[in-house]
Amino acid sequence: MENEAGALSRVAGLFSARGYNIESLTVAPTEDATLSRMTIVTRGSDDVIEQINKQLNKLVDVIKLQDLSDGSHIERELMLVKVRAVGEGREEMKRMADIFRGNIIDVTEKSYTIELTGDGKKLTAFLEAIDPSAILETVRTGTSGIARGERILKI
Amino acid sequence: MKSLVLAPFQHLVCSTMADTELTGAEIVIRCLHAEGVKHVFGYPGGAVLNIYDEIYKQDGFKHILVRHEQAAVHAADAYARSTGQVGVALVTSGPGATNAVTGIATAYMDSIPMVVITGQVPTAAIGMDAFQEVDTVGITRPCVKHNFLVKDVRELAETMKKAFYIAATGRPGPVVVDIPKDVTQNTCAFVYPESVSMRSYNPTSKGHTGQIKKAAQMLLEAKRPMLYVGGGAVLGNGAEPVRALARKLGFPVASTLMGLGAFPEPDPQNLGMLGMHGTYEANMAMQHCDVLLAIGARFDDRVIGNPKHFGKEARRIIHIDVDPSSISKRVRVDVPIVGAVDQVLTDMLKQIDGVPDATALKAWWAQIELWRAQDCMKYDRASPVIKPQAVVEALYKVTGGAAFVASDVGQHQMWAAQYYKFNEPRRWINSGGLGTMGFGLPAAMGIAMAHPDAPVVCITGEGSIQMNIQELSTCKEHKLPIKVILLNNGVLGMVRQWQEFFYEERYSESYVTSLPDFTMLAEAYGHVGMKIERPEDVEPALIKAFTEHKDELVFMNFITDPRENVYPMIPAGKGLSEMILI
């Protein structure tokens, strides 16, 4: 879509005004600074998804739309988790981060901050795998997506 | 170049450059001239004073000072509805913009091309809770086709061009251009772009050839065909091809409230209006047809009633609409055609290379005539009190069906739609989608400005007229000879009707007491007032209004039966064949 002030609120407003659900929404400028790319994760019956597609296309700022779930695609989300890391839990936490291919990017005597990427399911699985009482804070970016193979979204 | 000039000289440089540069305010005016705008409806205030100062100096268009911003927007809207050109309104920031919102939403719901220019506080003051600041772009976002905040005078001309382009093309709609005061002061060179191209906005007008072929074939195969004509046929100047297609095929035609006039109503092929208050024959035919061609209509809940009930009968649906999101929104269709009605129908006509099944069509018409024989529009013509339907019928007779009829919202609106037989598109001007009481009188003003020699009436109720009655003053100033037809039943009739039918006659707050003496009120504004209380006086009064007082605004207060209801009626949530008949 056009990288214009207000474009994001048009999309967000459309979803709330028409009662569509947004599971996540990510947006940032692309290599062409006049454009930004947004990934929206939503849920609905085929009819609702069809309407969402049409309504989004109708927004004047939207240039092109692709339903990634029409084909095979890759989803990635970034999560930062601050966890308590003390005593024997400290070693265990590092082991879990390794298993999930997370990176520990900040360390204090009592905590780790772990960076984890993957699809939403993997991130949730990590949170379920560790001791819930050790979780101090989490922040997730929401999903970004891209089609597999040669299929591209470009204007 | 400028950057080479030393600071102390900068002022000098700017002032000499001012010869070739225009202020934002001048640019606004020049853009409106370039767009061929002849009328602007508006109301001044601090944020638009620079623009108003430039209006003072020009005579390319006429500015009509309304008495409330809502009226400016309705007037511009009706101007557009009656001419097909983009309507223009101009209001100040803050309360000017918020007063305009109802008008903008009204136009949005009915897809009316309009540009609304709103003043805004200076860019540096935005976000500071400045005097008369509101987030106009934010407030109007859900009820505009698009909107812009112009942050730099150098973007102004192009933005204006885009605004007109977006408003008028594709599915039309209102566009708001919010201009901060400093932008109207700042200067730059003025070039009005000849055309715009926007990579993110490319409406389609030509329909898919294969789909059109398929549709033509389907129409020829139909046993019980039906044309369902909507507002898009009026907005998209599709009346001619609609008529040509209907006549070529001999199919029955019915219209939505917004499509009235696209096909001539007195024509025997016309079944009348569809929907909640549509005719028995139109609704029954809609329910029982086997091939339905929807032309610029959006399967509104007031038209097809309950979609589940509608879906009970098997039928194949062809849907022509310029907006893909109107297609398969409430009802699944078999042959979607995205395109402009005039182009698609013209192409479709060329594809029709046979004749329909004459035997089947004859049987279908025989069935329709049986439905028509129900005479669902009958009412008590011998009533000792004035029946509202009789006033509309008399109006039709007296004006020869040639008037522009603006309406407010309520029972009177339905009676106007049912009993005035529109021969031409763009003559019936009403708020269908939003149903805005207060629309009628300002709408009539917009029409009267656009068509100074045509008869213009405003059919209204005593509830609705009081929602913008201050505009009688604007009408006086501009000598607009509107005939206000007040169907005064002393009640918020449409509300009362629902309370009678669905709330066991608990008439909660639907009786309007302490009504003004409308004759005196009209006279106070300098107009002619009339009160008509007996059925036999209806026609003579109308004749008098249209002859003796041809050039004056006549406020005609018809005292009508307070208990009359609009029939037929499909209760909300019911199906097309579940009508309440009289």
Ligand SMILES: Cc1cc2nc3c(=O)[nH]c(=O)nc-3n(C[C@H](O)[C@H](O)[C@H](O)COP(=O)(O)OP(=O)(O)OC[C@H]3O[C@@H](n4cnc5c(N)ncnc54)[C@H](O)[C@@H]3O)c2cc1C
């Ligand atoms: C009190 C009250 C009672 C009402 N009762 C009824 C009733 O009994 N019957 C009834 O019909 N309505 C009734 N309405 C009106 C109703 O609410 C809707 O406004 C109306 O039915 C919609 O009409 P439409 O389907 O023709 O669509 P419109 O709102 O006119 O929409 C036009 C459609 O055409 C498309 N279009 C626009 N331009 C073009 C083009 N150039 N080419 C192709 N497509 C185009 C648009 O995308 C849109 O889908 C009532 C309203 C009120 C206030």
Ligand SMILES: Cc1ncc(C[n+]2csc(CCOP(=O)(O)OP(=O)(O)O)c2C)c(N)n1
């Ligand atoms: C601004 C606004 N407020 C409320 C309504 C709800 N409403 C629809 S019809 C109606 C009654 C209209 O009364 P009147 O103008 O006297 O017309 P009548 O139905 O009596 O002919 C009301 C209150 C509306 N459509 N618009």
Ligand SMILES: [Mg+2]
């Ligand atoms: Mg009334």
